[in-house]
Amino acid sequence: MLALEGVGVRSARALATLDEVELGDHVCWRVDPGDAFAGARSYVADGALYGDKVVVIGSLGTVAVRRDRLPTTSVILDLPDRADTDVMLAAVRRETRAAVREGFRSVRVLAERIPVTAPGDAEELLARELKLDEFAAESGAIVVCVFRTAQWEASTLEHVACVHPQETGKRAARPAFRMFSTGTDSWGVDGVVDSECATAFNAAVRAATRRTPTVKLRFDAVEMIDAAGMHALVDAARHLPERRIVVEGANEIVRLCWDLAGYATADVPVVMAA
Amino acid sequence: MxxxxxxxxxxxxxxxxxxxxxxxxxxxxxxxxxxxxxxxxxxxxxxxxxxxxxxxxxxxxxxxxxxxxxxxxxxxxxxxxxxxxxxxxxxxxxxxxxxxxxxxxxxxxxxxxxxxxxxxxxxxxxxxxxxxxxxxxxxxxxxxxxxxxxxxxxxxxxxxxxxxxxxxxxxxxxNEVYLTGEEYAFDDLDAPCDPFQELSYTHGDLGAIRSKVSQCATDAGVTEDRLAKLAVAVTEIATNSIRHGGGHGTLRTWAQDETFLCELRDSGYIPDAMTGRTRPEANQVGGRGLWLAHQLCDLVEIRSTPDQGTTIRLHMDAPQR
Known part of the structure; x- marks a missing residue:
């Protein structure tokens, strides 16, 4: 693990530009082809400024590094299967360990994401992003995920954005909620979970419960959750056997609504803890 | 007799x-x-x-x-x-x-x-x-x-x-005068007080609705704890409009005496008068929206007919400052 000095408590933020990234950030960057290059160039160049090793995956960052011969220590990962997050993560972790040995402050990853899952398979896509988010949280690396809007369905991108704690670009104020790693099998949720984002929330929580029977959700930053959001949470807990979700830090209105909605019973595998 | x-x-x-x-x-x-x-x-x-x-x-x-x-x-x-x-x-x-x-x-x-x-x-x-x-x-x-x-x-x-x-x-x-029919003879809703604010909404507007309601309710003196409850209630009713009431609706807010009111209108129809009045079971899939509104608001008025659609008024106490 890198030296994590300067990594504070993770929280959801909208970034005006990539200049504002901090250690441990996992940023969603929805780009239009015309306005992407300058941002990528600046992000890569900042690697030298901050003493970060730059790891580039995909053409956008590659062009930025090669064309402008930026004065930074960069590694371009030309992976055989960029869609395979596990392969990508293994490579990035190797570079991270090397960066520690080489005395860098951190690694800053610029990963261009390509649509690989079948339309509607949001859960799989979100599971991959959650792995990346866990990596950023654990290692203190900066991970910027680039999504070319022309290549993605808008609704899929809305889902994907929900599992990035940070976002930059024109629509950085959305979505309504964000879910991100706050430790081993622990996920923080920020914002509002309502009927408009309940499907994304359901997919995100399902993805989080895939690998472990008990998942903790920190609700400290959840403003409110409506009936559709609560149903999405319960449904996610029930979709696999023997799963349990413990919600911690919920505010008074969330706990009141949970009770009123009839979910505060032993046969619901979601516990609304204090 | x-x-x-x-x-x-x-x-x-x-x-x-x-x-x-x-x-x-x-x-x-x-x-x-x-x-x-x-x-x-x-x-x-x-x-x-x-x-x-x-x-x-x-x-x-x-x-x-x-x-x-x-x-x-x-x-x-x-x-x-x-x-x-x-x-x-x-x-x-x-x-x-x-x-x-x-x-x-x-x-x-x-x-x-x-x-x-x-x-x-x-x-x-x-x-x-x-x-x-x-x-x-x-x-x-x-x-x-x-x-x-x-x-x-x-x-x-x-x-x-x-x-x-x-x-x-x-x-x-x-009792001879008991209203035995299926339809209850409701009292007419009072006209909204001036000034009121109005907002049309559809899918994607829940955040904007909450923002408008929060702003107006705060101006009217609704307390912090009631603001949070009202946000949930308004979200539920607007969601019903979007999902079941023709996909869109109209929000109107105003203050009257020591009450803040949100009125949400749409073209849907609620056929069951008991909707929202019985406690939901944990395994129940839907049917919690009106229930939550009733539990969270100080008063809820519902008028719904197949011809005229649905009008729901959410009342919140707003102690005058």
């Missing part, structure tokens, strides 16, 4: 829910009528739940020292919104009626403490809905004492329409 029925200490199996209005004058008449009703129940080994104003509770407690079959409940715990009362009564009656034991309820509404004409109107509607809510409860019955000392015949007539039986002199009579 009314038909007089004898007292029925024990109710025949399968008898329909009996819901009697008991107009009384003075404490003595209150006590004699309610005590007769309670003693009939006790003789038949029935349980009794009593939810009456505090002064009446004291009177009855004085007469029923240690009667374990009689339970006094504080009706105010259900809150001011009559939309919560059916669920509250259902819970009380279920608790006391374990094992199929017949239960009698005595419920007196503090009519003179009604907070507004809208509140009074919803209280009356609640009384009418009780007949529908408990229609299949063959082991439950209810007596509703009503203080008729003020000789307000209009008020008594309005309330009579909501009760299928009238209780007098220890007997009950079938």
């Amino acid at each position: 009314t038909e007089t029925m004898p007292p029925t200490p024990s109710r025949p199996h399968g008898a329909p829910f009996r819901h009697e209005l008991y107009p009384y004058r003075g404490q003595d008449q209150f006590l004699s009528g309610t005590l007769d009703y309670i003693h009939e129940a006790l003789e038949a080994d029935e349980a009794v739940v009593v939810a009456v104003p505090e002064d009446k509770t004291s009177l009855l407690r004085g007469e029923l020292a240690d009667e374990s079959a009689v339970t006094f409940v504080d009706a105010t715990t259900a809150g001011p919104n009559p939309g919560r009362h059916i669920a509250a009564w259902s819970a009380w009656m279920h608790q006391r009626g374990e094992g199929g034991r017949p239960v009698r309820g005595i419920g007196e509404t503090a009519w003179r403490q009604a907070r507004s004409a809208a509140h009074l109107s919803e209280l009356r509607y609640h009384e009418w809905l009780m007949n529908r809510a408990f229609a299949r409860s063959s082991t439950w019955s209810m007596l509703c004492p009503y203080d008729a000392a003020d000789e307000d015949q209009d008020a008594l007539r309005s309330l009579s329409r909501c009760h299928p039986q009238i209780h007098r002199d220890g007997q009950y009579t079938l």
Whole structure:
């Protein structure tokens, strides 16, 4: 693990530009082809400024590094299967360990994401992003995920954005909620979970419960959750056997609504803890 | 012409829910009528739940020292919104009626403490809905004492329409003016006060709705805890508009006296008058939106017809600063 000095408590933020990234950030960057290059160039160049090793995956960052011969220590990962997050993560972790040995402050990853899952398979896509988010949280690396809007369905991108704690670009104020790693099998949720984002929330929580029977959700930053959001949470807990979700830090209105909605019973595998 | 029925200490199996209005004058008449009703129940080994104003509770407690079959409940715990009362009564009656034991309820509404004409109107509607809510409860019955000392015949007539039986002199009579039809004759909604703010909404606008409501409610003096409740309630009703009410609706907000109101209109229709008035089960998929609105708001008015769509008004207390 890198030296994590300067990594504070993770929280959801909208970034005006990539200049504002901090250690441990996992940023969603929805780009239009015309306005992407300058941002990528600046992000890569900042690697030298901050003493970060730059790891580039995909053409956008590659062009930025090669064309402008930026004065930074960069590694371009030309992976055989960029869609395979596990392969990508293994490579990035190797570079991270090397960066520690080489005395860098951190690694800053610029990963261009390509649509690989079948339309509607949001859960799989979100599971991959959650792995990346866990990596950023654990290692203190900066991970910027680039999504070319022309290549993605808008609704899929809305889902994907929900599992990035940070976002930059024109629509950085959305979505309504964000879910991100706050430790081993622990996920923080920020914002509002309502009927408009309940499907994304359901997919995100399902993805989080895939690998472990008990998942903790920190609700400290959840403003409110409506009936559709609560149903999405319960449904996610029930979709696999023997799963349990413990919600911690919920505010008074969330706990009141949970009770009123009839979910505060032993046969619901979601516990609304204090 | 009314038909007089004898007292029925024990109710025949399968008898329909009996819901009697008991107009009384003075404490003595209150006590004699309610005590007769309670003693009939006790003789038949029935349980009794009593939810009456505090002064009446004291009177009855004085007469029923240690009667374990009689339970006094504080009706105010259900809150001011009559939309919560059916669920509250259902819970009380279920608790006391374990094992199929017949239960009698005595419920007196503090009519003179009604907070507004809208509140009074919803209280009356609640009384009418009780007949529908408990229609299949063959082991439950209810007596509703009503203080008729003020000789307000209009008020008594309005309330009579909501009760299928009238209780007098220890007997009950079938009530000719009871509204037996499927449709309830609602009072018209008052026109919104000026100035009001209006916002059209559709999918993607829930955040904008909450923002507008929060801003206007704050200006009107709604307290922080109520703002949070209102945000949930408004989200639920707007979601219903978007999902079931034609995909869009209109929000209007205004303040009136010490109340902040949100009105949401759409082209949908709510066919079941009981929607949102019964506590949801954990395994229930939907049907929580109106329930939450009723539980979170100080008053909810619902008007819904196939021709004119649905109008829902959410009331929140807004103490004047």
